Structure formats: structure tokens, C-alpha cells
Amino acid sequence: MNVESISLTIDKMNLQDLSQVTEIEKQLFNPPWSYETFLSEVESESRCCLVVRCADGIIGYAICAILYDEAHILSIGVAKKYQKLSIATLLMVEIMDYAISNAVVKVILEVRVSNDKAKGLYEKFGFAPVGIRKKYYTQPSEDAIVYLLDSLHEAQYLIRLDKIRQSLESK
Ligand SMILES: CC(C)(COP(=O)(O)OP(=O)(O)OC[C@H]1O[C@@H](n2cnc3c(N)ncnc32)[C@H](O)[C@@H]1OP(=O)(O)O)[C@@H](O)C(=O)NCCC(=O)NCCS
Numbered sequence: 001m002n003v004e005s006i007s008l009t010i011d012k013m014n015l016q017d018l019s020q021v022t023e024i025e026k027q028l029f030n031p032p033w034s035y036e037t038f039l040s041e042v043e044s045e046s047r048c049c050l051v052v053r054c055a056d057g058i059i060g061y062a063i064c065a066i067l068y069d070e071a072h073i074l075s076i077g078v079a080k081k082y083q084k085l086s087i088a089t090l091l092m093v094e095i096m097d098y099a100i101s102n103a104v105v106k107v108i109l110e111v112r113v114s115n116d117k118a119k120g121l122y123e124k125f126g127f128a129p130v131g132i133r134k135k136y137y138t139q140p141s142e143d144a145i146v147y148l149l150d151s152l153h154e155a156q157y158l159i160r161l162d163k164i165r166q167s168l169e170s171k
Contacts, residue, residue, distance in 0.1 A: 006054045006085070010094055013042050013049035013061060020058040021051065028077045030139050038063075041074070048098045052078075052087050062091040064098070064107075071099045073109040076118075086168055088121050093165055096125065100152055107152065110144035112137055122147050126160055 013021065018038050025032040041063050042049050052060040060078040064071050073095065078087045099107055110133060111118045127147035136144035151157045 006082075008087070008090070009053050010090060011051055011053065013038075013051045013063075015039070015042065017051050017058055017061075018042065021061050024058065024061065024077055024079045025075075027080055033075065047074075048095060050091055050094055052090060054082075060087040060091055062088075062095055064095050066099070066102055066104060069103060069105045071095075071102075071104045071107040073107065076121075083117075089124070089164060090168055092121065092125050093161065093168065096152070096161055100158075105152060106148060106150040108149075109147050110136060111147060113143050113145055119145070119147075124164070125149065126151060126157060 018035055021038055022032070022035045025038070038049075041047050044065075046066055048062075048064045048066060050062045051058045058079075059082040060076075062076040063074045065074055076088055076091055078085075078091075096107075107127070109122065109127070111122065113132075127149045129145045130148040131146040133144040133146060135141050149157075
């Protein structure tokens with residue numbers, strides 16, 4: 001499968017999406033967020049909750065909290081069958097656009113030390129490691145790397161984001 005062969009849309013997550021999102025979450029995370037956790041995220045005014053859909057239904061999602069001028073990416077996941085097709089890249093571009101339009105100046109997130117795929121994704125978007133949270137994760141217990149992006153409004157960053165966007169359009 002390649003991404004050109006799928007017709008994709010990206011939308012705000014709504015209540016009808018939560019069952020599918022929870023099912024994907026179970027494939028990807030241990031321990032997974034519950035339906036109720038996603039429900040409270042969708043109902044929170046400070047959240048940007050997104051889904052990517054194709055003809056099969058929802059295939060990816062992301063949740064970002066915005067507090068004043070800071071954003072925190074809380075979750076991003078892509079169904080296994082659809083990974084490595086730039087779906088997470090599409091979600092990240094949308095989050096960054098949302099953050100920029102909401103006057104966010106820095107974005108932070110945590111990632112498992114061993115999660116090379118996610119670290120690659122975040123580094124592609126210019127995030128850099130700034131610290132460690134010891135034993136932040138359970139099952140298995142693992143440290144988190146804290147990643148920070150604080151150049152969101154710099155001209156160079158906007159160019160970088162545009163290049164990523166163009167790479168999606170050419171796929
Ligand atoms: C991490 C994750 C969201 C990436 O989703 P995806 O749609 O496959 O990612 P993309 O195809 O957009 O790839 C974006 C970048 O991620 C990195 N990446 C993705 N898959 C990778 C892999 N198998 N190996 C190494 N790097 C990988 C690369 O840097 C890639 O950039 P490139 O395509 O320019 O090389 C997905 O693997 C996932 O859902 N993992 C489980 C949940 C998770 O770990 N979420 C993050 C929690 S912090």
C-alpha cells in the first residue's frame with residue numbers, strides 16, 4: 001500500500017469517533033487510554049483533538065493541549081496497517097499550524113527512551129531533547145525524554161514546516 005492510493009481527510013475528533021480511536025489506541029499503547037479519557041479530552045476546550053480518516057474509517061489521531069502560549073502533545077498514534085505512510089506527519093503539520101495560529105511559542109512532549117519511530121517523527125519537526133523524566137512510564141517502567149520545540153515562530157521554522165507540507169503534497 002502507498003499513501004497515494006488512499007483518499008485521506010483530517011478532521012476534529014468527535015464523540016462518534018471515540019470507539020474507533022480507543023480500538024487503535026489498544027493496538028499501540030500499554031497501558032492504553034480508556035474511552036473515558038478520550039471523552040474528557042474531546043470535551044475539553046483546551047484540547048486540539050484530530051483524526052485522520054480513509055475509506056476504512058479512522059486510521060490515526062493526535063491530541064494536543066494548549067495552555068496560554070504553550071502546547072503539549074499528549075498523544076499521537078497511527079493504526080499499524082497504515083504506519084510509515086506519512087499519516088503522523090500529516091497530523092503533526094496540522095498540530096503545528098493550529099499551534100502557530102493560537103500564538104503558541106513552545107511545544108513540549110514526552111516520549112519513551114526506546115521509541116525510535118516517534119523520536120524520528122519529532123526530530124523531523126525540529127524537536128530537541130531537553131531532559132529526562134525518570135520512570136515516567138509504566139508497563140514496562142521506562143524513562144521519558146522530554147522534547148521541546150521553541151522556534152515555532154522563527155522564519156526558518158516556517159520554511160521547514162512548508163518543506164514538510166510540500167513533501168506530503170507530492171506524495
Ligand atoms: C510514531 C508513529 C505515530 C509514526 O507514525 P507514522 O504515520 O508511521 O509516521 P510517518 O510515516 O509520518 O513518519 C514520520 C517520521 O517518523 C519516523 N519513523 C516512522 N516510522 C519509522 C520507522 N519504522 N523507523 C524509523 N523511523 C520511523 C521517521 O523519522 C519518519 O520520517 P520520514 O518518513 O521522513 O523518514 C507510529 O509509529 C505509531 O503510532 N507508533 C505507536 C504509538 C506511538 O509510539 N506514539 C508516539 C508516542 S510519544
